[in-house]
Amino acid sequence: MDYDFEHDRVAKEAKERGWKTVLLQFPEGIKTFAFDVERELKARGVENTIVSGDPCFGACDLALEPIRYHGADGLVHYGHSPIPSIHAGNVVYVELRAQVGIDDLVLRAVSFLKDMGYGEESRIGIITSIQHIHSIEAACSVLSEHFKCLVGEGDGRIMYPGQVLGCNFSSAKAVNADAYLFIGSGDFHPLGAALSTGKTVIVADPYSGKIRDVSENMEKMLRKRFGRITAAADAASFGILVGTKTGQWRMAEALRLKKLAEMHDKEAHIITMNFFTPEQLNVFKLDAWVSTSCPRVAIDESARYEKPILTPPEFEIVLGIREWEDYVFDEIEG
Numbered sequence: 001m002d003y004d005f006e007h008d009r010v011a012k013e014a015k016e017r018g019w020k021t022v023l024l025q026f027p028e029g030i031k032t033f034a035f036d037v038e039r040e041l042k043a044r045g046v047e048n049t050i051v052s053g054d055p056c057f058g059a060c061d062l063a064l065e066p067i068r069y070h071g072a073d074g075l076v077h078y079g080h081s082p083i084p085s086i087h088a089g090n091v092v093y094v095e096l097r098a099q100v101g102i103d104d105l106v107l108r109a110v111s112f113l114k115d116m117g118y119g120e121e122s123r124i125g126i127i128t129s130i131q132h133i134h135s136i137e138a139a140c141s142v143l144s145e146h147f148k149c150l151v152g153e154g155d156g157r158i159m160y161p162g163q164v165l166g167c168n169f170s171s172a173k174a175v176n177a178d179a180y181l182f183i184g185s186g187d188f189h190p191l192g193a194a195l196s197t198g199k200t201v202i203v204a205d206p207y208s209g210k211i212r213d214v215s216e217n218m219e220k221m222l223r224k225r226f227g228r229i230t231a232a233a234d235a236a237s238f239g240i241l242v243g244t245k246t247g248q249w250r251m252a253e254a255l256r257l258k259k260l261a262e263m264h265d266k267e268a269h270i271i272t273m274n275f276f277t278p279e280q281l282n283v284f285k286l287d288a289w290v291s292t293s294c295p296r297v298a299i300d301e302s303a304r305y306e307k308p309i310l311t312p313p314e315f316e317i318v319l320g321i322r323e324w325e326d327y328v329f330d331e332i333e334g
């Protein structure tokens with residue numbers, strides 16, 4: 001997989017900002033490149049770099065505290081675009097755009113959509129993650145020859161039109177399409193988009209070259225979520241989890257949920273943590289968890305937790321103030 005690490009730009013920015021010591025932060029899948037990056041930056045005159053080894057999954061999680069205790073002058077955050085509603089001055093972002101062509105892929109997605117019955121009057125929205133955001137224009141121009149192509153502006157959590165985060169699908173909802181084409185890999189973003197919009201989402205994966213509909217996986221995921229909700233139905237006590245990462249802090253939401261729990265005769269305790277793991281939570285003797293931090297914790301990681309771990313809307317279903325038919329994906333607005 002080829003990524004553009006933009007070594008020249010990073011070295012130039014570090015020098016222009018007068019940074020003597022620079023902290024480097026990488027997402028999990030890219031950490032293996034950390035020392036190559038250090039060597040490249042050193043060759044360009046950035047002598048003092050430190051690698052942050054803490055887990056990192058998004059630009060919601062800038063290593064700003066570590067900048068202070070490492071005595072670094074600035075942070076280079078790799079793999080994510082800025083979240084506009086998070087203001088941090090001494091950060092350089094390297095988005096790691098994927099160097100992979102998508103023209104043939106989009107043409108195959110066109111055939112796939114036509115086979116599903118979409119025609120020239122159909123409104124097809126394009127969404128993607130940051131790694132393929134530069135391909136949106138080309139993809140839309142191919143799509144426009146066959147359908148009405150739509151690219152939506154997101155809210156303050158979203159940097160680019162058409163970009164989605166695992167916790168925010170505002171750019172998809174902005175265009176109210178008949179169906180969406182997600183360019184990228186994995187299930188988390190397209191499943192979130194399908195749940196958030198209630199529409200069909202087709203994935204065009206630039207790495208495998210495959211086109212697929214996520215409906216079946218969404219049904220599977222919903223069955224799992226229904227199982228977690230059912231398992232939490234008899235829980236008497238809940239730990240309401242608040243992430244202390246810059247862009248995951250939702251204390252107001254946690255307080256709202258605690259109040260709701262108490263109104264429904266449930267015991268609830270708010271627990272703050274930077275990075276949630278089942279092992280850390282096991283020490284607390286409670287019956288179930290409600291995570292207000294990254295929605296991935298409850299959705300993607302739930303198999304690792306012995307006790308049910310829910311999103312806030314799922315907790316509302318447990319309390320009986322939301323119907324299962326009104327299930328919504330948990331999103332963090334910007």
Ligand code: SF4
Pocket residue numbers: 057058059060061165166167168247248293294295296332
């Ligand atoms: S909260 Fe989760 S999904 Fe949202 S940006 Fe952070 S890591 Fe990504």
